[in-house]
Amino acid sequence: MASINKNYLKLPGSYLFSTIARKVESYSKEHPDADIIRMGIGDVTQPIAPAIIKALHDAVDEMGSDDSFRGYAPDLGYEFLRNVIAEKDFKARGCDIDPSEIFVSDGAKSDCGNIQEIFDVNNKIAVCDPVYPVYVDSNVMAGRTGEYDEALGKFKDVIYMPCTEANGFAPELPTEVPDLIYLCFPNNPTGAVMKKARLQEWVDYANKNGSIILYDAAYESFISEDDVPHSIYECEGAKECAIEFRSFSKTAGFTGLRLGFTVVPKELKAGGEKLWPLWARRHGTKYNGAPYIVQRAGEAVYSDKGRSQIKQQIAIYMENAGIIVDGLKAAGYEVSGGVNAPYIWMKTKDNMSSWEFFDYLLNEAQIVGTPGSGFGPSGEGYFRLTAFGSRVNSHRAIERIKKL
Amino acid sequence: MASINKNYLKLPGSYLFSTIARKVESYSKEHPDADIIRMGIGDVTQPIAPAIIKALHDAVDEMGSDDSFRGYAPDLGYEFLRNVIAEKDFKARGCDIDPSEIFVSDGAKSDCGNIQEIFDVNNKIAVCDPVYPVYVDSNVMAGRTGEYDEALGKFKDVIYMPCTEANGFAPELPTEVPDLIYLCFPNNPTGAVMKKARLQEWVDYANKNGSIILYDAAYESFISEDDVPHSIYECEGAKECAIEFRSFSKTAGFTGLRLGFTVVPKELKAGGEKLWPLWARRHGTKYNGAPYIVQRAGEAVYSDKGRSQIKQQIAIYMENAGIIVDGLKAAGYEVSGGVNAPYIWMKTKDNMSSWEFFDYLLNEAQIVGTPGSGFGPSGEGYFRLTAFGSRVNSHRAIERIKKL
Numbered sequence: 001m002a003s004i005n006k007n008y009l010k011l012p013g014s015y016l017f018s019t020i021a022r023k024v025e026s027y028s029k030e031h032p033d034a035d036i037i038r039m040g041i042g043d044v045t046q047p048i049a050p051a052i053i054k055a056l057h058d059a060v061d062e063m064g065s066d067d068s069f070r071g072y073a074p075d076l077g078y079e080f081l082r083n084v085i086a087e088k089d090f091k092a093r094g095c096d097i098d099p100s101e102i103f104v105s106d107g108a109k110s111d112c113g114n115i116q117e118i119f120d121v122n123n124k125i126a127v128c129d130p131v132y133p134v135y136v137d138s139n140v141m142a143g144r145t146g147e148y149d150e151a152l153g154k155f156k157d158v159i160y161m162p163c164t165e166a167n168g169f170a171p172e173l174p175t176e177v178p179d180l181i182y183l184c185f186p187n188n189p190t191g192a193v194m195k196k197a198r199l200q201e202w203v204d205y206a207n208k209n210g211s212i213i214l215y216d217a218a219y220e221s222f223i224s225e226d227d228v229p230h231s232i233y234e235c236e237g238a239k240e241c242a243i244e245f246r247s248f249s250k251t252a253g254f255t256g257l258r259l260g261f262t263v264v265p266k267e268l269k270a271g272g273e274k275l276w277p278l279w280a281r282r283h284g285t286k287y288n289g290a291p292y293i294v295q296r297a298g299e300a301v302y303s304d305k306g307r308s309q310i311k312q313q314i315a316i317y318m319e320n321a322g323i324i325v326d327g328l329k330a331a332g333y334e335v336s337g338g339v340n341a342p343y344i345w346m347k348t349k350d351n352m353s354s355w356e357f358f359d360y361l362l363n364e365a366q367i368v369g370t371p372g373s374g375f376g377p378s379g380e381g382y383f384r385l386t387a388f389g390s391r392v393n394s395h396r397a398i399e400r401i402k403k404l
Numbered sequence: 405m406a407s408i409n410k411n412y413l414k415l416p417g418s419y420l421f422s423t424i425a426r427k428v429e430s431y432s433k434e435h436p437d438a439d440i441i442r443m444g445i446g447d448v449t450q451p452i453a454p455a456i457i458k459a460l461h462d463a464v465d466e467m468g469s470d471d472s473f474r475g476y477a478p479d480l481g482y483e484f485l486r487n488v489i490a491e492k493d494f495k496a497r498g499c500d501i502d503p504s505e506i507f508v509s510d511g512a513k514s515d516c517g518n519i520q521e522i523f524d525v526n527n528k529i530a531v532c533d534p535v536y537p538v539y540v541d542s543n544v545m546a547g548r549t550g551e552y553d554e555a556l557g558k559f560k561d562v563i564y565m566p567c568t569e570a571n572g573f574a575p576e577l578p579t580e581v582p583d584l585i586y587l588c589f590p591n592n593p594t595g596a597v598m599k600k601a602r603l604q605e606w607v608d609y610a611n612k613n614g615s616i617i618l619y620d621a622a623y624e625s626f627i628s629e630d631d632v633p634h635s636i637y638e639c640e641g642a643k644e645c646a647i648e649f650r651s652f653s654k655t656a657g658f659t660g661l662r663l664g665f666t667v668v669p670k671e672l673k674a675g676g677e678k679l680w681p682l683w684a685r686r687h688g689t690k691y692n693g694a695p696y697i698v699q700r701a702g703e704a705v706y707s708d709k710g711r712s713q714i715k716q717q718i719a720i721y722m723e724n725a726g727i728i729v730d731g732l733k734a735a736g737y738e739v740s741g742g743v744n745a746p747y748i749w750m751k752t753k754d755n756m757s758s759w760e761f762f763d764y765l766l767n768e769a770q771i772v773g774t775p776g777s778g779f780g781p782s783g784e785g786y787f788r789l790t791a792f793g794s795r796v797n798s799h800r801a802i803e804r805i806k807k808l
Contacts, residue, residue, distance in 0.1 A: 001614030002583040003524040003675030008682050018479070018688055043475035053468035056697070057461060063660065064457035071447035071659040075422070106510055106662075106692070113690030117545065120407040137689045141521065179406040210405030255475040256467065256696045258510075271407035278412050284422055285541045286517030288510070291698060292660045293460070 007143045012150070016133050016374040017041050023358070024368055031366075037397045039324075039385040040368040042188065042342065044253045046316065048297075049309035052252065055300035059293035073289030076280065077104025077261065081295045084302045085261060089246065095233035101265050101276070103283055104298075106290050108218045108247035108260040112182075113138040114286075115214055115243060115262070118278040119180060119270065126159035126178030128171050130189055130375030130382070132216070135182040153377040162378045163190060169336060169345070170194050173201065177209045183232075184216035186223060189375045189384040190345040191337020193228045199235050206241035212270055213238075218247035218260075221314055223340045239265040243275070250342060250388075252301045252310050259290055259298045317342050320394040321387035327398030328385075342387040345372070349404075357383050365400040411547045416554070420537050420778040421445050427762070428772055441801045443728075443789040444772040446592065446746065448657045450720065452701075453713035456656065459704035463697035477693030480684065481508025481665065485699045488706045489665060493650065499637035505669050505680070507687055508702075510694050512622045512651035512664040516586075517542040518690075519618055519647060519666070522682040523584060523674065530563035530582030532575050534593055534779030534786070536620070539586040557781040566782045567594060573740060573749070574598050577605065581613045583674075587636075588620035590627060593779045593788040594749040595741020597632045603639050610645035616674055617642075622651035622664075625718055627744045643669040647679070654746060654792075656705045656714050663694055663702045721746050724798040725791035731802030732789075746791040749776070753808075761787050769804040 013019065020040050028034060048056070062068035076082070082099035090097035105111050113134050116125075121143055127135050136158065139145050146157035154160055159178045161171035169192035170185075183202065185194045194202075206213045215232040223230060232238045244263040248254035264279045290298075300306045321338035328335045334347040348357035354371030361367045361383075372382030387394070417423065424444050432438060452460075466472035480486070486503035494501035509515050517538050520529075525547055531539050540562065543549050550561035558564055563582045565575035573596035574589075587606065589598045598606075610617050619636040627634055636642045648667040652658035668683045694702075704710045725742035732739045738751040752761035758775030765771045765787075776786030791798070 001675055002527055002616040004677045004679070004682060005522050005524055008522065008685060009677075011685065041476065045473070045475070047470050047473040048467045050468065053464060056464040056467070060457060060460040060464060063452045063460075064454065066451050069449070069451040069657075069660075071449070071657075072445065073660060109692045110690060118409050118412065120409055121547075123406055134689060141686070141689070143525075212406040253473075253475075255692075256473075256477060258692060258695045271405055273408045273413075275408070278408060281412060281415065282545070285538060285545070286514060288513045288659075288662060291662050291695060293697070294695060 005141065007141050010140050010145070010148050010155070011137060012148050016370070020368065020370065023362070027362055034366050036366045036368060037389065037393045037400075038368045039389055039397060040370045042250065042386045042388060043255050044250060044388050045390055046253055046313045048253050048257070049306060049313065051303055051305035051309055052297050052300045055296045056293055059296035063293065070292045073292055073295065075284045075289060077102065077289065078292070078295045081299050084299055088302050090231060090233065093230055093234060095231050096239070097233060097263055098266070101263055103262045103264060103279060104290050104295060105260050105262060105287070106258040107249060108216065108245045109134055111245050111260060111262040112214070112216060114282065115279070116142055116144065116180070118275060118282060119212070123179035124157060124159060125180045125182065126161055126174050127182045128163050128184065128187070129160040129377060130163065130372055130379030131182070132184055132188050133375065135214075153373070160376065160378075163187070163192065164378055168192060170198065173205050178211055181206060181211050181213045182216070183213055184218070186219040186228070186341035187343070188219065188341070189343055189370065189372065189379065191339070191341035191343035193223070193225070193340045195227050196229045196234060199229055199232060203232065203235040203238045203241060207237050210271070211241065213242040215242050215244045217244055219250060219341050220246070221251040222318065222342050224318065225340055228340055233263070239267060241268070243268070248298055248301060251314070252306075253313065254297070257294050257297060259294050316391065317387045320389060320391060323394045324385055324387060324398060328401065331398070331402045338387065344385040344387065346383050346385065348381055348383055351381065354380055354383055364404055365397070367397050367400060409545065411545050414544050414549070414552050414559070415541060416552050420774070424772065424774065427766070431766055438770050440770045440772060441793065441797045441804075442772045443793055443801060444774045446654065446790045446792060447659050448654060448792050449794055450657055450717045452657050452661070453710060453717065455707055455709035455713055456701045456704045459700045460697055463700035467697060474696045477696055477699065479688045479693060481506065481693065482696070482699045485703050488703055492706050494635060494637060497634055497638060499635050500643070501637055501667055502670070505667055507666045507668060507683060508694050508699060509664050509666060509691070510662040511653060512620065512649040513538055515649050515664060515666045516618070516620060518686065519683070520546055520548065520584070522679060522686060523616070527583035528561060528563060529584045529586065530565055530578050531586045532567050532588065532591070533564040533781060534567065534776055534783030535586070536588055536592050537779065539618075557777070564780065564782070567591070567596065568782060572596060574602060577609050582615055585610060585615050585617045586620070587617055588622070590623040590632070590745035591747070592623065592745070593747055593774065593776065593783065595743070595745035595747035597627070597629070597744045599631050600633045600638060603633055603636060607636065607639040607642045607645060611641050614675070615645065617646040619646050619648045621648055623654060623745050624650070625655040626722065626746050628722065629744055632744055637667070643671060645672070647672065652702055652705060655718070657717065658701070661698050661701060663698050720795065721791045724793060724795060727798045728789055728791060728802060731806065735802070735806045742791065748789040748791065750787050750789065752785055752787050755785065758784055758787055768808055769801075771801050771804060
């Protein structure tokens with residue numbers, strides 16, 4: 001008789017953002033006239049830039065014509081895209097990454113969720129606390145985390161690395177050595193960064209211990225300060241210990257277009273076995289490539305026009321971030337983030353729990369944010385706002401919060 | 405120290421189609437002027453139909469405009485697409501499938517590869533032999549198949565169900581009861597079908613034994629005969645035992661656009677646990693939806709114009725199939741398939757092995773097909789051709805084969 005993967009039953013409740021969506025939907029039904037400002041899910045609001053729209057139209061025309069139609073894409077992505085990524089995202093920053101080490105996909109979320117498959121089920125993972133839920137949940141499903149401890153809000157076999165005010169929301173090197181280390185900088189949800197010297201310590205630590213760093217750099221284009229690395233491969237020795245994930249979602253507004261990529265260096269090994277062939281095999285077996293038209297859109301992101309249009313969009317979001325940070329501080333809140341990342345991390349009011357504060361903001365100010373506790377126990381008492389809304393809404397949200 | 409998922413090392417050689425691609429590339433390099441006719445990978449050649457191209461352009465324009473831009477898609481797909489699928493693919497055929505039971509994805513390959521994750525790692529799978537490699541390989545990666553037996557060409561813990569001339573290339577009900585049964589009809593690679601009465605026996609067998617049928621209906625739009633079911637849900641009781649996969653790839657030329665869907669009935673259970681919430685959780689955790697523009701393209705497939713344009717395309721492919729089947733028979737080959745499926749399944753010449761025949765056809769006639777043995781041991785001595793080429797090439801391929 002067929003039976004289920006019981007690891008799924010260890011997952012506490014439903015996925016964070018689904019829960020938020022349900023709460024907001026139910027509030028909207030009860031208050032149909034409520035003018036809700038959404039600063040919860042990190043979804044962008046500006047339309048796709050004109051240079052990218054043009055590339056999409058051109059590619060659509062190609063697909064409609066006999067002599068330019070394209071069927072299955074190459075397993076690992078089209079060369080036109082992998083070449084420009086290697087050139088502009090890596091070589092331009094002094095990182096020696098070859099196009100063949102770049103795997104184009106439908107987004108960093110898929111890759112971050114799937115990457116664990118190529119590792120042993122007994123490998124122990126370490127995650128920041130708070131953390132983007134996908135890293136943990138995908139490992140729960142795989143049976144790598146042990147049971148959930150309701151009281152602690154933690155899985156038994158996961159190494160949680162607290163990111164707190166005290167350490168500037170960047171974790172200490174763990175004393176118990178993990179096999180797989182998930183790092184995301186600029187960080188979701190806290191907006192914190194790791195300077196290059198600090199990240200180099202992690203690379204050295206991983207190389208010394210034979211750990212693999214799974215580095216999520218989805219927010220690198222929001223970096224505004226100079227000594228913050230855009231890629232882990234800016235650190236010496238990172239090609240021997242790190243896989244990096246990148247996304248077009250926040251950089252270029254691709255949340256609804258779906259495009260990302262993962263870098264697996266050809267020489268990278270775990271326990272003596274190369275990882276590149278495993279990830280290539282996974283890609284070839286369970287995936288069929290990102291749509292041609294979307295890969296052409298990705299290529300346009302790197303064109304001169306595309307770049308300058310996207311830079312403007314990011315500037316708009318980061319101005320929003322400034323408005324929100326300054327406004328919250330003026331309203332008496334403790335706030336961090338919002339400088340090298342589109343996320344603002346704030347302490348709740350009057351020691352409310354994160355979910356209490358969620359309900360409070362939704363009910364009293366019709367503002368949707370994300371409860372910090374949804375990202376892990378050290379997120380309790382915190383709240384995440386995103387800078388992806390409109391200018392008008394960023395101002396209005398701050399006005400509403402100030403009035404509370 | 406990190407280590408790899410050693411199940412990957414059980415996979416014999418590389419993925420079938422990657423091997424073919426390498427062989428063809430190497431032949432092309434040695435014979436740069438060779439005029440190769442590709443009938444190997446089941447990739448379509450006709451451009452996307454005009455009604456769908458129009459829908460794509462319209463959706464691209466929406467993405468470029470402030471008031472119509474769309475970010476993250478709903479987890480399970482847009483309602484406009486799920487509604488029309490439920491209506492036209494299922495309700496119109498008397499199948500009681502609700503839009504909420506439809507999960508939109510980037511293709512049937514991904515879903516067929518990923519579905520095994522929600523089942524217990526100790527569940528035993530049964531597959532047709534020959535079989536589309538993704539079903540087996542994804543289970544190898546998960547550790548569900550045991551070791552590969554080189555001599556037999558089989559994994560130890562998999563139930564192989566031979567599909568031979570004797571049973572019309574449709575398997576017998578297995579004597580050892582499997583937990584998970586992969587069926588694909590119309591079949592890839594043999595082009596065989598299962599009539600409704602026969603498929604009903606499988607549904608009854610699964611319900612009696614508590615097995616789950618994973619039914620790949622990617623080729624249903626090529627069915628030309630009346631008593632062949634388009635969906636397993638045409639059988640009584642299938643909602644209690646079956647998950648169905650569908651694809652837009654072959655139906656509407658979406659191999660380069662990427663769109664498919666999976667049906668998981670709300671009431672379907674394995675070992676007493678409902679499967680719908682597990683698949684929904686997997687979707688929400690590891691996937692972020694198909695691109696909005698591609699979902700709009702999928703919707704256009706069901707419009708009156710879209711339908712009639714696609715019907716014409718399918719008719720062209722199936723006329724190719726007829727030309728190939730008749731031509732091969734005239735050349736003295738034993739042939740099946742090609743009536744309800746775009747695949748032609750032929751016996752090799754002079755008892756050559758499948759790979760010998762592959763090399764023979766490539767070297768002597770510059771035709772690329774797929775060795776039957778790549779699909780499993782019972783495929784040895786067979787060869788698959790596809791009808792997805794142009795009319796001209798279908799004729800030319802037959803002329804070349806006749807001349808050999």
